Amino acid sequence: MTRVVDTAGLDEIVRLLRAAGRTVIAPTVRDGTIVPAEIESGAELPIGWTEDQNGGYYRLAATDTPERFAFSSPSDSWKRYLHPPRTLLVRTRSTEAGIDVELPDPSAPSVALFGVRSCDLAAMHVLDQVFLDDAATDPGYAARRADAFIVAAGCAHPGNTCFCASMQTGPTPNAGYDLAVAELYDNGQHRFLIDSGSDRGANLLAEVDSRPATEADTAAAAAAHDNAVQHMGRTLSPSDPPAAAAHTDHPRWDDVAERCLACGNCTMVCPTCFCSSTQDSSGLIPGEAERWRVWDSCFTADFSSVHGGPVRSTTRSRYRQWLLHKLVTWHDQFGMSGCVGCGRCITACPVGIDLTAEIAALARSGSESGEAPNTTNATVT
Amino acid sequence: MIDRKPSLAVWKFASCDGCQLTLLDCEDELLAVAEQIDIAYFLEATRATVEGPYDVSLVEGSITTAGDMERIKEVRRQSRFLITIGACATSGGIQALRNFGDVEELMRIVYATPSFLSTLDTSTPISDHVPVDFELRGCPIDRNQLLEVISAYLAGRKPAIGEHSVCIECKQRHNTCVMVSHGTPCLGPVTHAGCGALCPTFHRGCYGCFGPAEQANVKSMSGALAQLGVSPDEIQRLFHTFNAWSEEFRNPPVQVAAPTRKTP
Numbered sequence: 001m002t003r004v005v006d007t008a009g010l011d012e013i014v015r016l017l018r019a020a021g022r023t024v025i026a027p028t029v030r031d032g033t034i035v036p037a038e039i040e041s042g043a044e045l046p047i048g049w050t051e052d053q054n055g056g057y058y059r060l061a062a063t064d065t066p067e068r069f070a071f072s073s074p075s076d077s078w079k080r081y082l083h084p085p086r087t088l089l090v091r092t093r094s095t096e097a098g099i100d101v102e103l104p105d106p107s108a109p110s111v112a113l114f115g116v117r118s119c120d121l122a123a124m125h126v127l128d129q130v131f132l133d134d135a136a137t138d139p140g141y142a143a144r145r146a147d148a149f150i151v152a153a154g155c156a157h158p159g160n161t162c163f164c165a166s167m168q169t170g171p172t173p174n175a176g177y178d179l180a181v182a183e184l185y186d187n188g189q190h191r192f193l194i195d196s197g198s199d200r201g202a203n204l205l206a207e208v209d210s211r212p213a214t215e216a217d218t219a220a221a222a223a224a225h226d227n228a229v230q231h232m233g234r235t236l237s238p239s240d241p242p243a244a245a246a247h248t249d250h251p252r253w254d255d256v257a258e259r260c261l262a263c264g265n266c267t268m269v270c271p272t273c274f275c276s277s278t279q280d281s282s283g284l285i286p287g288e289a290e291r292w293r294v295w296d297s298c299f300t301a302d303f304s305s306v307h308g309g310p311v312r313s314t315t316r317s318r319y320r321q322w323l324l325h326k327l328v329t330w331h332d333q334f335g336m337s338g339c340v341g342c343g344r345c346i347t348a349c350p351v352g353i354d355l356t357a358e359i360a361a362l363a364r365s366g367s368e369s370g371e372a373p374n375t376t377n378a379t380v381t
Numbered sequence: 382m383i384d385r386k387p388s389l390a391v392w393k394f395a396s397c398d399g400c401q402l403t404l405l406d407c408e409d410e411l412l413a414v415a416e417q418i419d420i421a422y423f424l425e426a427t428r429a430t431v432e433g434p435y436d437v438s439l440v441e442g443s444i445t446t447a448g449d450m451e452r453i454k455e456v457r458r459q460s461r462f463l464i465t466i467g468a469c470a471t472s473g474g475i476q477a478l479r480n481f482g483d484v485e486e487l488m489r490i491v492y493a494t495p496s497f498l499s500t501l502d503t504s505t506p507i508s509d510h511v512p513v514d515f516e517l518r519g520c521p522i523d524r525n526q527l528l529e530v531i532s533a534y535l536a537g538r539k540p541a542i543g544e545h546s547v548c549i550e551c552k553q554r555h556n557t558c559v560m561v562s563h564g565t566p567c568l569g570p571v572t573h574a575g576c577g578a579l580c581p582t583f584h585r586g587c588y589g590c591f592g593p594a595e596q597a598n599v600k601s602m603s604g605a606l607a608q609l610g611v612s613p614d615e616i617q618r619l620f621h622t623f624n625a626w627s628e629e630f631r632n633p634p635v636q637v638a639a640p641t642r643k644t645p
Contacts, residue, residue, distance in 0.1 A: 031557035031584065056605070058562045075562065076555065085553040261598045261605075263570035264545060268552030282536040284413040284528065295553055300545040301595050315596060350548075350560050350570050351605045 003194050003210035004217055010068065010192050011042030012208045013151065013179070017112040022149060025081055026114035032060055033075040036113070045115070046071060053159040053233075053343070055352025066190060069183045072159030073117045073342055077271035081111055082127060082144050087293045089278070094287030106139040112149040116177070118170030119162075119342040121152055123271030125176055129334040130274045149200065152177035156224040160233030161343030163356060167236065169340045171228040179205060182221045193221050234343060234356045237363070241327035244362035248320065252362050257316035259351050264297035266345035266353075267322065272338050277302065298322050323355055387436035387535070390422035392456050394442025394449050395476055395504060399521035400467035401425045401441050407524050414528070417535055433459035437534055440513075443469040443476060443504045450501075450510060457511040464530060465507045468520040468623040472592055475520075477504040477626035504626070515540065518573050520590035520623040526575050544595040546570050547587050551578035559586055566611050568619060571597035571629070588622060593629035600634045607635075 005012075017024050018040070026039045027046055034046045045068040052059045053072065063070045091102040116124075124145070131141035152173035155164070164170030173180045178201030182193040193213050196202040267273040277296040282289045296303055299318050304311040312318050330338030339355070346354045391401055405426060407414060414420075421431035438460035444450055457463060468474050479487055480503045488495035507513055517530055526542055533540035543549070547569035551558070559565040559581050567586035569578065573594045580587050593599070599620070606616050613635035620630040 031562070033557045033562045035555070035557070037555075056561055056608075058558070075557070076552075080555065085555075258598075259601050261546070261570040261601055262596055263548040263594075265548045265552065265558070265570070268549060279541045280538075281529070281532070281541060282538065283532055284410060284417055284535070286417070295549070297545065297549055300543065300549070302543060302545070315598070348558060348561060350558075350567075351601055 002213035002218060003205060003208075004213050005192050005194060005208055005210045007042070007066070007068075007190060007192075009208050009210060010181070013204065014039065014042040014114065016204055016207055017114070017149060017151075020110075022110045022112040024112045024114050025078070027069075027071065027074045029060065033058060034060070034071050035076045036074045036078050036081070036115075039114075042068075045069075050157060051075075051159065053161045053347045055161070055346050055354050056348075056350050057352070058347050065185055067183060067185050069115060069153050069155070069181075070157050072155065072157055072162050073119060073344070075344070075347065076269060077123065077342070077344060078113055078116060078120055079123070079127065079271050079274075081113060082124065082141055082148065083131065083274060084140075085295045087140060089291045089293055091290050092288070104140075106143045108140070108144045108147070110147050110149075111144075112151065114151040115153040115181070116150055116173075117153060117155050117164075117342070118173040119155075119164040119167075119340045120271055121150070121173050121176045122164075122167075122169035122340040123342070124150075126272040126334070126336060126338060126340065127274060129336070149204075150177045150179075152180040152197075154180065154182040154221070154225065156183065156228050158228050158232050159343065161346040161354075162232050162341065163234040163236050163343060164341040165229045165232045166234070166238070166356075167337060167339060167341035172225045177201070182224070184217065184220050184224065186220060191217070193217055234341075234346070234354070236339075236341065236356045236359060240359045240363035241324075243364075244359045245324050245328045247362050247365070248324075250362055250365065252358070252365060253316045253320050256319055256353060256358055257314065259353055260299075260315050260319050261350060262299045262315045262318060263350065264299040265348045265350065267297040267299060268295065269344040269348040270326075271340060271342055271344070272326075273297070275303070298325075323358060327355075327359060386417065386419045388419045388421040388431065388433075389437045389439070389531075390433065390435040390456075390460065391420075391425065391439045392422075392441065393425070394440065394453065394470070394507070395445040396442030396467065396469045396474065398425060398441070400470075400519075401439075403466075403522050403524050403527055404439070407528060410528055414531060418531065434461065435459055436461050437531075438463045440465045440470050440507055441467055443473045443506060444510055445476060445501055445504045446499060447501065448499075453507060453510050462514045462534060463507075463511070464515045464517060465513050466517045466522050466527070468518065468590060468592060469504075470507045471516045471518055471627075472624045472630075473504045473506050473626035475623050475625070478621065479504055480626055481621070506626070517542075518575055518591040523575050523577070543574050545574050546594045547572045547574050547576065547578050547581070547591070550574045550576070551581050554578055554582060556581050557584075559584055560605075560609070564609055566606050566609055566615075566619060568602070570594075570605075571599055571602045589620065589630065590623050592624035592627050597629045599629050603633050603635055 050070045093100040131138040155171040177197045180195045276293045301310045326338040530540045560567040565586045568589035569587035572589045573591040616635045620633040
């Protein structure tokens with residue numbers, strides 16, 4: 001049953017989560033962007049802020065409303081709170097008796113992820129396929145994921161780089177949350193429709209002053225959803241990725257490689273890019289060593305280095321690998337798209353490379369480019 | 382592994398001493414370093430020296446005189462493993478700006494009695510003169526990277542020092558991108574990691590003191606800087622600092638058209 005709270009009710013949810021010992025991570029304004037970071041009260045939400053995003057461009061902009069969620073999605077994804085940039089895997093020490101092995105405690109500080117957009121919820125579901133696989137469950141991720149209390153927030157303000165409607169991951173969350181919030185601000189009336197998606201969500205909601213949603217409330221939320229679908233800044237046709245994948249030797253890949261800086265920003269901000277490298281280190285104390293897992297990027301040479309050098313030695317081959325994995329072969333590997341349409345890779349690219357434009361160009365241009373049919377589809381350049 | 386403690390020598394060529402100071406700046410770890418390795422020759426720290434050969438040499442500075450051209454060959458002969466430290470030793474340093482001008486003219490401008498000087502026309506990296514086993518980047522080098530290289534040497538393993546961009550470190554630190562979000566010119570996308578994205582962490586653009594990252598796309602980077610309104614002169618100046626003579630930064634294509642951003 002959908003309930004309705006006012007701004008005090010929303011703040012009360014933040015307070016109750018903190019009172020339960022959780023660190024509340026929510027969108028908040030920091031250094032000229034909206035990022036997911038710890039807040040101490042609902043007053044630290046990005047009240048009255050929205051943003052202007054485009055290829056390689058992000059600027060905060062003031063709204064003239066008290067809305068909390070008038071932006072599209074935070075500039076950085078939530079993945080660091082489930083899959084941290086650096087994780088200690090093991091510490092060893094040589095002793096006379098052998099080797100002492102110290103495994104880190106997989107439990108993490110209890111968090112609430114507050115204000116998660118539907119695209120980012122979908123991204124967490126994608127990461128689950130990677131880290132919660134029965135054959136190789138990641139204990140740290142599993143502990144963090146099971147514990148994290150998730151407050152989703154429907155998106156009524158998609159940005160210029162958004163295309164969740166194309167990827168069918170948004171803009172309204174429908175599963176994978178403890179509570180889901182839809183902010184409504186019309187005719188000076190400010191309210192939040194809240195649904196619970198779990199027992200712990202329902203229990204928390206029961207502690208907050210609320211009233212049942214009226215038909216007018218739910219109709220307004222449905223209208224906001226429809227409006228958001230109509231205002232996606234980007235689109236990606238579902239038939240384009242497989243069509244693009246048929247052109248692995250297309251000159252467009254050379255064109256994008258000329259622009260691509262191979263800096264790795266797209267993979268760092270992508271909410272589903274999960275790749276990491278494992279680094280062994282020995283310090284100055286003899287016999288002591290540590291093994292760390294560190295975020296890595298398929299745009300680095302080290303990433304595909306084997307004996308003799310990197311498998312993918314050119315930026316062209318790395319961009320192609322990233323794009324086609326994300327949009328095409330991810331389906332073969334995990335049974336879903338690796339792209340959720342959040343658009344962060346477009347905004348974060350210093351030269352504004354737009355995957356939706358690249359895929360569309362590749363899908364459309366196949367036969368007219370005069371390229372030879374691809375007969376060696378295992379070629380790596 | 383070697384049974385006795387390996388010996389370490391630190392050498393200075395044309396440089397400011399900042400990279401050598403990074404070794405002294407290790408403070409907390411310096412005793413641990415000294416327990417594992419004999420600091421046999423380090424004039425910055427002590428006039429007491431032990432004769433070579435040495436197991437490891439750290440070489441700071443660039444080659445700017447005929448005498449140094451010979452001295453580096455002797456250092457190489459005395460060193461089993463030679464590590465260059467810092468931008469001067471790896472790319473010629475800030476003093477390599479002379480390579481773009483007329484040294485005679487520069488001497489007349491700067492010195493009252495230029496005839497006292499004996500210098501080469503160029504400032505060049507150590508690797509132009511002798512084989513180098515490992516290059517540690519930065520102006521100055523990062524102390525943690527220095528400790529990593531020494532630790533890796535002691536363990537007989539490869540140092541875990543990535544050649545990727547500063548951006549990867551910057552995003553790992555959860556920094557806001559100063560280029561995308563503030564419009565600040567930043568060389569992070571084409572600059573070698575290692576500093577932990579120090580300048581962007583303090584809301585400054587990266588000025589490239591670690592030199593070019595692997596496969597630095599300077600042409601596209603120059604286009605992105607032009608798009609931010611940076612003039613061709615300023616783009617050249619951005620690349621022409623501590624690593625001006627690195628192959629990638631030497632001739633940035635400053636007259637490139639700004640890239641077209643496809644917006645619907």
